[in-house]
Amino acid sequence: MRNYFIAISLLLSLHLFAQTPTPESLGLRHLQTIYQNDTVDILIKSKKGDELKPKPVFLFIQGSLPKPLIIVYDTTHAYQVFPFKLDSMLEKYHVAIIGKPYIPLVVNQNELTKTNYVDPATKEFPAAYTKRNYPGYYVQRDKVVIRFLQKQSWVTKNKFVVAGHSEGSTVAAKLASISKEVTQLIYLSGNPFGRILSMIEESRSKETNANMLAENNFTYWERVVDSPNDMNDKGDTHKATYDFSFPSIEYLKRLSIPVLVAYGTKDYCSPYNDLLRVEMMRSKKNNFTFKAYIGLEHNFFPLDKNGMPDYDIYNWDKIGEDIYQWLISQ
Numbered sequence: 001m002r003n004y005f006i007a008i009s010l011l012l013s014l015h016l017f018a019q020t021p022t023p024e025s026l027g028l029r030h031l032q033t034i035y036q037n038d039t040v041d042i043l044i045k046s047k048k049g050d051e052l053k054p055k056p057v058f059l060f061i062q063g064s065l066p067k068p069l070i071i072v073y074d075t076t077h078a079y080q081v082f083p084f085k086l087d088s089m090l091e092k093y094h095v096a097i098i099g100k101p102y103i104p105l106v107v108n109q110n111e112l113t114k115t116n117y118v119d120p121a122t123k124e125f126p127a128a129y130t131k132r133n134y135p136g137y138y139v140q141r142d143k144v145v146i147r148f149l150q151k152q153s154w155v156t157k158n159k160f161v162v163a164g165h166s167e168g169s170t171v172a173a174k175l176a177s178i179s180k181e182v183t184q185l186i187y188l189s190g191n192p193f194g195r196i197l198s199m200i201e202e203s204r205s206k207e208t209n210a211n212m213l214a215e216n217n218f219t220y221w222e223r224v225v226d227s228p229n230d231m232n233d234k235g236d237t238h239k240a241t242y243d244f245s246f247p248s249i250e251y252l253k254r255l256s257i258p259v260l261v262a263y264g265t266k267d268y269c270s271p272y273n274d275l276l277r278v279e280m281m282r283s284k285k286n287n288f289t290f291k292a293y294i295g296l297e298h299n300f301f302p303l304d305k306n307g308m309p310d311y312d313i314y315n316w317d318k319i320g321e322d323i324y325q326w327l328i329s330q
Contacts, residue, residue, distance in 0.1 A: 021072060021106065030105070033148040035141040038132070041099035042145060043069055045082065046154075047090040056159035056183075057149055058093040061142065061175075062100065063166030063189075064236075066117045066129050068107040069099050083165065084320025092328070094155065098145055101137070102128035124234045131231060134240045138171045139178065146181050159183045161327065166190065166298065170248045176259075177251040184330060185259045186323055189298050191269040192252060192276040194245035196221050201268040221245075249276055252288075259288045260326050262319065264296030266303055289326060293319075 023030035029044040029051065046055075060082065086095050099105055103117050103126070111117070119126045125133075132138075142162075149155050161184045164172025169190030176182040191198045196217065203213035223238070224245075230238035252259065263273045273290070280288045293315070295302050300319055301309035 021070065023070065023105070026070065031148075033145060035144045038101055038141075040101075040141060040145060041069065041105050042149070043097050043099075043105075045086055045090065045095045050090070050094075052154045054154055054156045055092060055094050056156045056161065057096050057146075058089055058161045058163065059096045059098070059142070059146070059149075061138075061162065061164035061168035061172050062097065063164075063168050065115075066100050066103045066125050066133075067115060068103055068105060068112075068117055069097060070106040071112070071115075072106065072108045084316040084323075086320070088321060088324045093161065096145075096149065098142060100129060101132040101141075102126050130234065130237060133236070134243045135171055135174055135246075136243060139174045142171065142175050143179050146175075146179060150181060161186070163188065163323065164190070167195075167244060170195075170244055173248040173251040176257065177254050183257055184327060185255065185257060186326075187252070187259060187261045188319070189263050189267055189269060189300075190248060190261075191272050192249040193247045193272045195241060196224075196245040197272060198268050201271070205268065249279070252276070253280070253283065253285065256287055258330050260291065260323065261288060262291040262293065262322070264293045264298065264300055266295055267298045269298070291322060291326075 023043055027045065027048070029046070031042040031044060033040050033042065046053075082095070082097065089095055107117055111120070113123070116125070118124055146160060150157055150160070160181045162172045162176055162182045163186035164170070165188040169187045172185060173187055173190065173192075176185040200214050200217045203217050207213040221241075224241050227238050228242035261273060261276065263270055267273075270292070273292070277288075277290045293300060296315060297303060297309055299309070300315040301311060302313050302315075304310045
């Protein structure tokens, strides 16, 4: 259970506490700002004693689904949603993460459904979250957050790093393409040709002649493109699928800032990242660095002999150190 929970939620830090934890009790600062009348939760992790020391910000953008930033696992433990150990990063950066819209900041694990927060009354994803769950909302919100953070006295103005994983990579890429404040981009486990192709690729890996799963994806995509702005679905709406399926290569190829693209070669996105690399080489885009992790899947776990993720081998700390080493080389 614990390995499953860590794997799905990308949970890093374990803390003991006597009462319900708060961000402060976990060594975090909790800031809030407003975007379109919505309260935006921001958690900041700083090196102890350096909270007010001017440093650039490293902003990590979450992947998909309504996951709280702090999850209380049992009566003695809580987890923070950061994917890798921050010790090295905190030497030079304040690390930030933004909560999902209308998802509580601190949630007990037993209130979650498959690690996701659901409305207690409907048992579905909160309607207010679903209404805002598309890249345009996240990008403009995060742009506001960047400006808010850069007004803080402890944030330097000459550098602002943005990293995104999975769904977050699409948000990060588009954000970097429209925000002059972003100076480096880390694009992790993204599909530069859009979400729908990842869905199809996953189905192709599992289908048989008797169960042609990818055909269901094409049928679904046909419905999506017929009503791309429909937001009536209770999970991912047509708008979310359509907008996240816009090829983020269109954002990436506009960039002149340093970009690190990292992915596992067993990820369904892997062929499209290889194609991105080929195209960036063809275009002589020398600002791109590619790092392929051999044999790892979407969340950087290796696969066992049955082709399932081996959750006992946690590689995110290595990913984080590689990101840090790349940043200091710039």
